[in-house]
Amino acid sequence: MDGARRRRETAGRDLPLARPRRSRRVRQVVGALLLLPAVGFVLALTLALVYSAVMPPSTLMLGRWLTLQPVSRDPVPLSAIAPALPQAVIASEDQRFCLDHGVDFGAIRDVVEDEDSPSRGASTIAMQTVKNVFLWPGRSYIRKAVEIPLALALDTLWGKRRMMEIYLNVAEWGDGIYGAQAASRHWFGKDASRLTRNEAALLAAVLPNPITRSAGRPSPGVRRRAARIQAMMGQIDGLTGCLRR
Incomplete structure (x- = not known):
């Protein structure tokens, strides 16, 4: 019984760690999406200098x-x-x-x-x-x-x-x-x-x-x-x- 209780408690402590990881991945994806227009704009300006x-x-x-x-x-x-x-x-x-x-x-x-x-x-x-x-x-x-x-x-x-x-x-x-x-x-x-x-x-x-x-x-x-x-x-x-x- 004590072993089963410890496993449940350990699993419960691990659950909150999964949420920050998911949130961090979401922030990374959103950040990349927001960065794309800026990268495209800089690339266009670089080409514009050539043009x-x-x-x-x-x-x-x-x-x-x-x-x-x-x-x-x-x-x-x-x-x-x-x-x-x-x-x-x-x-x-x-x-x-x-x-x-x-x-x-x-x-x-x-x-x-x-x-x-x-x-x-x-x-x-x-x-x-x-x-x-x-x-x-x-x-x-x-x-x-x-x-x-x-x-x-x-x-x-x-x-x-x-x-x-x-x-x-x-x-x-x-x-x-x-x-x-x-x-x-x-x-x-x-x-x-x-x-x-x-x-x-x-x-x-x-x-x-x-x-x-x-x-x-x-x-x-x-x-x-x-x-x-x-x-x-x-x-x-x-x-x-x-x-x-």
């Missing part, structure tokens, strides 16, 4: 290379792209490009408050560049939670000219067609430096959905959108000063 001097690919381009699909891109500096194209993109995508710091918090607040508001209206050129270079396509709160701090950081690190230069070299303008130079040669048979205002407006008009829309064979809807963009281009000259040297 300050080297033109990056987009994640869509990497996906095509990994699946052995063709990619057409010829990176060029911003000075080799007709000024009409960044002007058209700013008019169409982000008229506060030179004024914000990578994120338009007012537009984001409007989207949150209005469920029917188009999400692209809150996405700045910096946010789209971050998505194209570092993140995945599709919409999710997780991606936005990563996209916003990266856009703020890279807007400072790269500056406006480099941000626009990268954006225009990774943007998709057709199936496997990336960057302004490849798009200009494919759709108009000329270098990006020779784009007209109308051609630049057509390229900007297809950016929301470059797979179903064509700059070279524009539908009536794309032509109407391009005409609106071209009209806005004449009204935003004072909002593109950050792109000048």
Whole structure:
């Protein structure tokens, strides 16, 4: 009887020890999960330093290379792209490009408050560049939670000219067609430096959905959108000063 009693007492003393061990393992797992975003953010900033001097690919381009699909891109500096194209993109995508710091918090607040508001209206050129270079396509709160701090950081690190230069070299303008130079040669048979205002407006008009829309064979809807963009281009000259040297 005494032996059985001692075993029960010993087992009872051992039970509390199991709980701290489980709690410690839970804390370790939670800590690792919390550390992952920080590690990813530091890795992205490290790559961003490299991309300050080297033109990056987009994640869509990497996906095509990994699946052995063709990619057409010829990176060029911003000075080799007709000024009409960044002007058209700013008019169409982000008229506060030179004024914000990578994120338009007012537009984001409007989207949150209005469920029917188009999400692209809150996405700045910096946010789209971050998505194209570092993140995945599709919409999710997780991606936005990563996209916003990266856009703020890279807007400072790269500056406006480099941000626009990268954006225009990774943007998709057709199936496997990336960057302004490849798009200009494919759709108009000329270098990006020779784009007209109308051609630049057509390229900007297809950016929301470059797979179903064509700059070279524009539908009536794309032509109407391009005409609106071209009209806005004449009204935003004072909002593109950050792109000048």
